[in-house]
Amino acid sequence: MTPADPHAWFPQFYGNPAIRTLASACRWTISGQLGEETPGDSAKPPKHKVPIDVRHLLAGCTSSCKHPGSLRGAFALDETCLLTLDELTAAIPDAANAAFYLQAQADGLLVLDIEPSCPPAVAADLLRLQGTLYSELSMSSRGFHLIMPLPENFHDFPAAADKRVLREEHGWYELLLDHWSTFTRQPVPDHIVAHVDTATTTPAFPSIEDLYAQLAVNAGESSGASASAVDTAEDMPDIPYSQAIVEQTLASAHRQLRDPGDFNHDMSRWEFSVLASLYAWMRTQLRAYSALGVEYSSGDTAWLLYQAALAVIPARPKHSERRNGRAFLLDRAAALVADREARATSAN
Structure with missing residues (x-):
């Protein structure tokens, strides 16, 4: 152990299992102010955090660089x-922070950001949420970051699952799903932990599933992309060219479908x-047949x-459930159609 060993400075962070789960992803950098010369100066945290191109910083600026100082913003979310x-x-042991681009669906984790x-x-x-995997103080020392497992009901709200952030209506807290998170690595002080541990009142949100459901429902309503927005008949209607569309879709998508192992066998x-x-x-396929004068509804x-x-999806017990008066998978299909059509409408 050397004097500049961050593992000794922040053992709760570097030894945390959730952090170790994220550690191998090539989506880490530090947050600093563009033009700042000393990103490792922890005594002066930046007022406006910007994830930097850390590989460019380590390579050093040249006369051809067209930006002030030694820093430029990260423009790609990979090893670039x-x-x-x-x-x-290893490269910057005295960094003031550790910034990570979280991709909840790929990482299986999300971040709860509690504002000052x-x-x-x-x-x-x-802070009393069951299942919290990691917690720390935010850069202001008046807020908190919590890492939570992906909620079991995450895919029950397709409109919310594709959001980058789910915010509470007052802006008091938010769930980061596809977003940068800057970790201070500073643990929550003992007196706050003690206060939380001795609380006897019933928590407003017993689990991350409860919290997510509340924010996700609001997100779905605001986008107008709820499953109930798509009307499906009790039985499959007579849809022109239906067999050809399904067969051609399966033939085209066959090699593109991911394996359950890519999702740690989380079937949802x-x-x-x-x-x-x-x-x-x-x-x-639908666009091709629509060119022949056929109109397909959202329900179709x-x-x-x-x-x-x-x-292509093997049957499992959950599929026997009914949602919104229809088969579970049909309802999930309707929810995805509603979400994609709402996105297309908002983009036009």
Whole structure:
């Protein structure tokens, strides 16, 4: 152990199992102010954090660089600009922070960011969430970061699952799903932990599933992309060219579908990925047949997507459940169609 060994300075961070899960992803850097010359100066945290191109910093600026100082912002979320955590720690052991680009669906984790403006009672409730894997102080020392496992009901809200951030209506806290998170590595002080541990009131959110559901429902309502927005008949209607569309979709998507192992065998996450991939290929087929003068409703598209999904997704007990009065997978297909059509509408 050397005097500049960050593992000794921040053992709760570097030894944490959740952090170690993320450590091998090449999405780590430090946050600093562009033009700042000393990103390792922990005594002066930047007022406006910007994830930097750490590989460029380590390579050194040349006369051809067209930006002030030794820093430039990270413009890619891979090894072009970023490092693994171990590489970052070895290269800049005295860094003021460790910034990570979280991709919740790939990483299986999310970050709960509690803002300094959050009322103490609400913050204390959130700090009591069951299943918290890691917690720390934010850069202001008045907020908190919590790493949580991906909620079991994550894919029950497709409109929310594709958001980058889910924010509480007052801005008191937010769930980061596809976003930068800057870790201070500073543990929550003992007196706050003691206060939280001795609380006897019933928490507002007993689990991350409860918290996620509340924020996800609001996200779905605001986007207008709820599953109920797509009307599907009790039985599959007579859809022109339905067999050809399903067969051609399956033939096109076959080699593109990911394996359950890519999602640590989380079947809900894998099924959502399959539906999204099938939908993308199916849109190509629907556009081709629409050119012949056929009109396909959202309900038609959901039924076709459902039929394609049945061909590649193995049956499991959950599929026997009903949601919104229809088969579980049909409802998931309807939810994805609603979300994608809402996105297309907002983009136009």
